[in-house]
Structure formats: structure tokens, C-alpha cells
Amino acid sequence: MGLDARVYCDCIQRGHIKTPHPFPELLFLDEDGCPNIRSDDLERQVLHDTWQWKDACTHQNCTAIHHRIGNISHISHIRRTIQELQLLTRFEYTIVLQKILFSGSHAGDRITIDLLTALEQEIQKLRTNTHLIHDSDTRKALAYFTEQVQELVRASWDTGNPIIF
Numbered sequence: 001m002g003l004d005a006r007v008y009c010d011c012i013q014r015g016h017i018k019t020p021h022p023f024p025e026l027l028f029l030d031e032d033g034c035p036n037i038r039s040d041d042l043e044r045q046v047l048h049d050t051w052q053w054k055d056a057c058t059h060q061n062c063t064a065i066h067h068r069i070g071n072i073s074h075i076s077h078i079r080r081t082i083q084e085l086q087l088l089t090r091f092e093y094t095i096v097l098q099k100i101l102f103s104g105s106h107a108g109d110r111i112t113i114d115l116l117t118a119l120e121q122e123i124q125k126l127r128t129n130t131h132l133i134h135d136s137d138t139r140k141a142l143a144y145f146t147e148q149v150q151e152l153v154r155a156s157w158d159t160g161n162p163i164i165f
């Protein structure tokens with residue numbers, strides 16, 4: 001249990017494919033940018049999954065970036081820290097708190113491209129304010145968190161795919 005975030009790569013959109021798909025006529029990209037097939041046939045699903053995992057492109061599982069954000073207690077620690085900074089600095093970290101840290105184990109949701117600019121602003125603001133935290137371990141944890149989110153944002157800009165949890 002914990003929180004993981006990823007951004008799928010855009011190799012298929014760009015035609016950077018290593019091995020042809022076993023059923024190219026069934027292949028499509030879902031709203032996360034994740035390759036999928038229009039078929040419920042189990043055997044085809046398995047072949048597709050194998051292709052996606054290792055044969056589609058140079059990325060494993062067509063994933064441009066994957067970050068383990070942390071386990072449940074780590075997430076709640078980061079959340080409390082940012083809530084304290086919010087009170088101290090009167091700046092609201094809406095996307096960070098409501099879309100990323102609202103739970104230590106959410107999955108199946110996403111941050112869409114239209115929110116990236118605002119998210120980047122929040123991350124910049126967090127970086128500016130990290131020095132206000134007294135505990136050095138917490139400061140390090142927050143610095144690492146902002147670094148991870150910044151990398152996810154960058155990958156999302158680069159690929160045009162959302163950040164997904």
C-alpha cells in the first residue's frame with residue numbers, strides 16, 4: 001500500500017515502436033495515454049500486455065517515468081507539513097493537497113494537462129518555502145517530494161499524457 005505516480009510515454013504516437021503490435025488494428029491509446037486493445041479475448045490481452053511490457057518501445061511498460069511517492073504514513077507526514085506551510089505562508093497548495101496528497105493510497109485518478117501550470121507554481125512555491133521547516137529530515141523529504149513531482153510534470157508536458165496514480 002502507498003502512493004505511486006507515473007506518466008506513459010508517447011512512443012506510439014510518435015511512431016517510435018521497437019516491435020510491431022500483434023494486432024495493430026485493435027490497438028488504441030486510452031485517456032491516460034496507455035496502450036490498450038479493443039478485445040476481451042484473454043489470449044490477445046496476454047499478448048498485448050507482453051508487447052506493452054517489453055516490446056513496444058525502449059521504455060518498460062510504455063512508462064516514461066514512474067515514482068514511488070511513499071507509503072501511507074509518509075504521505076500523511078508530507079501532507080501535514082504542507083498544511084502547516086499553507087498556514088504559515090497563506091499560499092494554498094490546492095492541487096498538491098487535493099490531487100496528490102489527499103490520501104496515501106489512491107489509484108485510478110489523474111492530473112490532466114490543464115492543471116500542470118498551476119501545479120508547477122505550487123511546486124516552485126514549496127521549494128521557496130522549504131527553509132521554513134525546522135526539522136531537517138522533514139525538509140529533505142519535502143525537497144525529494146517536490147523533485148519527484150517536478151519530474152512528473154516535465155514528463156507530462158513532454159508526452160502530452162496526464163500524471164496518473
Ligand SMILES: [Zn+2]
Pocket residue numbers: 009010011012057058059062063
Ligand atoms: Zn516509450
